[in-house]
Amino acid sequence: MLDKNGIAKRIAKEVKDGYYVNLGIGIPTMVANFVRDDISVEFQSENGVLGMGPFPFEGEEDADIINAGKQTITTMPGASFFDSVTSFAMIRGQHVDLTILGAMEVSDKGDIANWKIPGKMVKGMGGAMDLVASAENIIVAMMHTNRAGESKLLKECTLPLTGVGCVKKIVTNLAVLEVTTDGFKLLERAPGVSVEAIENATNGRLIIEGDIPEMKL
């Protein structure tokens, strides 16, 4: 079973040379720490920066340079700043190659819910609805089950949707899955996790074909 760092590490392997990548808040942000050094990747943050670097050294924080999670950041050589309209032109116009974000629920049709729990938590969708409606290549990073032990991979989402039929891949603490027209296709097991454990933790349609390899990190 993976921890959050493990999920981020596995997703980092999906990042290819030359990619522009948008990272959501939480586990997705951690992906940046695990991307190979020998490839060129630029991180976009929807509040208006391309070419994000690591956190600043203490004392060098600049209130005017933050990411979408409102964290102080730095920039890399070749970075640019721009306004929100241009930022979403990048996103809506499909110039961002890979979008990684968290979710509360994903359905076996690729629907995603991650912005609202009616009557309980209403923080808003931020840029998530724009991202999932436009991105060609979306990976969801999340735990396989919620705190109550219930599956987050469902037949139908029960929470208000963020987007419809948009998720292509999911990396959880238990598995890597692809969303196909027939449901979640199991691609890889997390180290030490059995196919049965994944079946038990998955509520939506699950496709298991042949031997399922253990993921390499």
Place this chain on the structure above:
Amino acid sequence: MLDKNGIAKRIAKEVKDGYYVNLGIGIPTMVANFVRDDISVEFQSENGVLGMGPFPFEGEEDADIINAGKQTITTMPGASFFDSVTSFAMIRGQHVDLTILGAMEVSDKGDIANWKIPGKMVKGMGGAMDLVASAENIIVAMMHTNRAGESKLLKECTLPLTGVGCVKKIVTNLAVLEVTTDGFKLLERAPGVSVEAIENATNGRLIIEGDIPEMKL
């Protein structure tokens, strides 16, 4: 009767302190020469400059700094350069206070034709259609009649339209007219021009109420 300079001079009196003004090619461009020195005006050119100044001194021309008529220009303190999208945001968004342009024909309903003579002259509309469709305040600068002596102020335009019901005021070599729901309302006569001469040169509905003053330049 006015010459082209006279038309430009009369129109210059319509330019108010604090106005952003878009000047078309031809007579409109000449208006800039006659605007009072004691008011602040900024000239916009739709190819991407606000705060246009006079032509450069010889030897100081810059191929990268031109107006929409492709003439080399200079800029005034406080000028800005921008792209075509932003330029037409200014125009379509009604941030430009006054638009002055030439015309081949104007109808007594405020329609304007100035971009095409079928089978003969097809230079294109450039920014004219955007300008007339959005500007709240459009003044047409033109000769009252064409070279064949035919009126350019018509009941209906005969040439392909540039815009519908958009012209508010017309300054010609003979008169200043306002476009009202009842037709062209004669406001002023050019020096030495009789009301009869204006009537004879006008084909569309012409409203003459009371004494028509001679224009002051």
Place this chain on the structure above:
Amino acid sequence: MIRKTVENVQEALKGVKDGMTLMLGGFGLCGIPENTISELVRLGVTDLCCISNNAGVDDFGLGLLLQKKQIRKMISSYVGENDEFERQMLSGELEVELTPQGTLAEKCRAAQAGFPAFYTPAGFGTEVALGKETREFNGKMYVLEEAFKADFSFVKAWKGDEAGNLIFKGTARNFNPCMCGAANITVAEVEELLPAGSLDPNDIHVPGIFVQRIFQGEKYEKRIEQRTVRPRN
């Protein structure tokens, strides 16, 4: 050059009244019009509709207006980090219209650029699209979203000049440019107000035509929401 300079925030906010719709730039606490918000609190105008990507934190940014219950309605994309906001919303005191972030930006830009409405894929199939026209183009579904209308836009820039030209710093740019010219009156507060001619015409982020009033803010706290750092080796 058309002068737009006003002496202070009081003069800049002349005409702001109860019940108005205001746009306010900024992302989180980054690039917010701090001096304007303080003056709105002091003025005590109420029943406001605020269009702003976020709602500040409890004791800074728009949170200050929320505390005083000056806001009737918020139009935002993300309103976390604010307990008082959540309380007012869940109790029904505060009306909230949540809008996808890119749609929010474009609704401002549409108002600025004279577009009445636009089609965006964001929110299709979600509750955001409820009651809105949807339409297919080239096999993909889009939602028709209308341009905002607002009485005032309040933005914050790094440098500005007397002609109203603005330059922003870093990610403090965010929603500020698209809100300029998107309301009847745009008021820009800047850290440094310069004479016309001080800024390179090539470097202007927002041309002065989109700004009606400009003033130099008295002080900027520029509070950081999430101070994240790495150790020096």
Place this chain on the structure above:
Amino acid sequence: MIRKTVENVQEALKGVKDGMTLMLGGFGLCGIPENTISELVRLGVTDLCCISNNAGVDDFGLGLLLQKKQIRKMISSYVGENDEFERQMLSGELEVELTPQGTLAEKCRAAQAGFPAFYTPAGFGTEVALGKETREFNGKMYVLEEAFKADFSFVKAWKGDEAGNLIFKGTARNFNPCMCGAANITVAEVEELLPAGSLDPNDIHVPGIFVQRIFQGEKYEKRIEQRTVRPRN
């Protein structure tokens, strides 16, 4: 940082084929991709559809491609100053689609920003609106215009860096920014190509994400169409 530098114009134009739709930046002869146009002439590609605000003059700019009859269709707002163009158009050899200038810019921007179509007031009631959907919003009539689709965008900037970031000079900016990212492949030629990190991230006009290939042009003639001057006193 993602490197996009190519060695020369030959490499930059790899993949350009007969029958393609090309966007070309510039207004008149100002800010046109001179080196790209020369190479298109040399390549002899034909049956092209060119989206460009103007069509050059007889012996410069897109006029060079017209002379060689490489263009099947022009989509432009203004095509004066070009006798050969007029001859080909009136004889029917050349297909011409005239589009209002602001609409032309926005059709590029829509393609760049992922909008399938937009409503503009320009051209309502004129032959430009024939066959197009029209619609009323708030008492005013608008025409529905669709985003362009193109195979290549060719733009010209003043300075660029290896990450594809672009900065323009003066009014040579014009249509270049909205064409970046509006085609499958965007190629930028620049007067000066710099290492990444040479340009201030605040000053970038077009972020590199919208540009796939960048090269330094061999030479720039920058011809002036209307040399207007005033006498020194």
